[in-house]
Amino acid sequence: MARVLVVEDDPDIRQLVELRLRGLGHRVVSAASGPEALTxxxxxxxxxxxxxxxxxxxxTGLELLHNLRAQPEHAELPAIFLSARVRPEDIAAGEALGAxxxxxxxxVSALAAAIDKALAGAGQAAAGW
Structure with a gap:
């Protein structure tokens, strides 16, 4: 399965996402903030x-992804936003970043399907993890 980085500031949601993804066989590492994710x-x-x-x-997650996408080695990093923000401008901003x-x-099944779709579209092999 995939190496997944979960970036979520709410510890309960972060733990829930981690548990669900591990239950699906993914290797999960998490971060509580954008700067921690960069580290x-x-x-x-x-x-x-x-x-x-x-x-x-x-x-924000949008800023983090923009920062990552500005680096050539992360320009094609598949991303999924998982957010309570449902404003059209937030959704459009996430989709504009290709997420x-x-x-x-x-x-869980929707998140699993989104991860599978993201991986199917990505041809990169990541080192580490």
């Missing part, structure tokens, strides 16, 4: 897919 990627390498919250303090946008509360 995880620097230390462990690029994940095969990243699952991000939008509304996080300090650095899938799912809303909370989430259905």
């Amino acid at each position: 995880v990627i620097a230390e462990r390498g690029t994940p095969e897919v990243v699952v991000l919250d939008v509304a996080m303090p300090g650095m 899938t946008y799912l809303t909370k509360p989430f259905v």
Whole structure:
């Protein structure tokens, strides 16, 4: 299965997503913030897919993905936003970055399908993890 980085500031939601993804066979590492996610990627390498919250303090998920996509080695990193924000402008901003946008509360099968679709479209092999 895939190496997945989960970036979520709410510890309960982060743990739930981790447990669900591990239950599906994925290798999961998580971060509680954008800066922490950047550190995880620097230390462990690029994940095969990243699952991000939008509304996080300090650095939003949109800002984090924009930052990652600005780096050539992460320009094609598959991303899925998992957010309670359902404003059209947030969804459009996530999709403009090439990410899938799912809303909370989430259905595990929808997240699993989004990860499978993201991986099918990605041809990268990530090191580490």
